[in-house]
Amino acid sequence: MSVILKGAVKLYYYLNEEIADPRTQNWYLMRTPWPGLALMILYLLTVFKWLPKYMSSRPAYDLRPVIAVYNIVQIIGCSYVVYQSLALGWLNHYSFICQPADDGPHSVEYAWRVCYMYFVIKFADLLDTIFFVLRKKQNQVTFLHVYHHFGMVAVSWGIVKWVPGGHITFLISANCFVHIIMYIYYLLTTWDESYKKSLWWKKHVTQIQIIQFTIILIHFLLLVATKDCRFPREPAYIMIPQNLFMVILFCDFYYKAYIRKPKSV
Template identity: 50%
Template sequence: MAAILLKAWEGYTFLFEELPDPRTKPWLLVAKPYQGLIILGLYLMFVLNWGPKWMKDRPPFNLDKILIVYNGIQVICCLYLFLGSINYWLWEYRYLCEPVDFSNSAKAVRAAKLVYLYFLLKVIDLLDTVFFVLRKKFNQVSFLHVYHHTGMVMLIWGAVSYYPGGHGTLVGVINSFVHVVMYSYYLLTVAYPSVKKSLWWKKYITQLQIVQFFWCVVHMGLIVFKPDCAYPRWTAAVFLPQNLFMLILFIDFYIKTYIKKPKVSNGVSLSSSIQLNGANGVSKEHTN
């Protein structure tokens, strides 16, 4: 037993003390799996168990003012992240293969800090589900929604702990731009409820999300066919299934919602019921 415990400790030390990037390892939540697991554990327990039980006999909270502030902060942070990182891909990084720069140069350290900010935003994104529960919108706390938010925290934790920069960062750049558009829309729908009636907003946001996932699939798939790439190819096995899954779901949603004729039941069309979900409907459930 002592030998097994010793081996386990050696494995833990290797994975979380020796392998992580020494530049990011001291940062909050980075290279410390127990911290992130505690947050995710509390998140899952609240949105799946504690929250629904607590809200069962309570009226939904009016969180309009909180949502205005929350969505506004999301827009500002995502815009800052997008503008701060797009220059790397416009002028410096190579689209076919971009290794991680592990040096302490100003450019490399700044890239690592941007990846860290992206990770923190994924942690903050967990509040989306908390707000659903507090507003008693339990139908939006779907398996896919919870799985996606949980998985993104875990994936980007791995990125900032081990590979904070390089080829995989384009996923975050694209996603940050999409979130600027998306959270701007949600901000408007809370501040000006009449915007919800503009169905075309949702349609084009959904199209933007489909393009996002397609682009991410192509980008991460490139390193699979480039064996001499210094960026680890195994990361494609982690990111590709996730993005393919989301791409298929979004295309299916788009076809059923905007291309096929909605079915009519008792005088109420399916598209009308979808519209009633409002700004925090199906589209938001499936975004990064």
């Protein structure tokens, strides 16, 4: 048992100190994983236990003004991250096939404006689930929804903690671009509920999400396939199965929602 404990402590020190990027360690929630993990556990307890219990004897809240403001803030935040990511990296000197970890003159600026801002946005995304519960739409708090939100917070934290720049950050640009489209759609449905009945919007938003995960999957496969790429391959070994899983989940949702014909009664 003592050997296992010593090994666990050594691994924790290695991950939390030795390979962590020293430029970001004093940023809020970055020093150790425990505060962020505590917040995520609080999120799970809130959306699955405490808030549903609270809403069980109450009518649904009308949150349309709040959600409209939230969607606008998300659109602005994601647009800012996409712009900074392209201007400081992906339309400047970054390579799609193999981009080493960024240690150039704008690397700290990129880490703050792109990577850490993305982490903040992923935390803000958790409000989506809170809104579902407060509007008594618990059926929308699915495994896919919660898994995706929880996973993206973890991924964005890891980017800031270990590799705040370079190859892995392509997913930030792609994900934020997709979220701009998504939150524009959500904003439209807040203003005009007829958009909720439009299968064209829903169908194409889901298609864009599937394309996003597929491109990111290819992006990480290129990292593994490219010899002598000066970017650590370990993130690819995590992100390849993660994105493959997301492609499968979203394709399954797409098939059930838009392709499979309902069974006749």
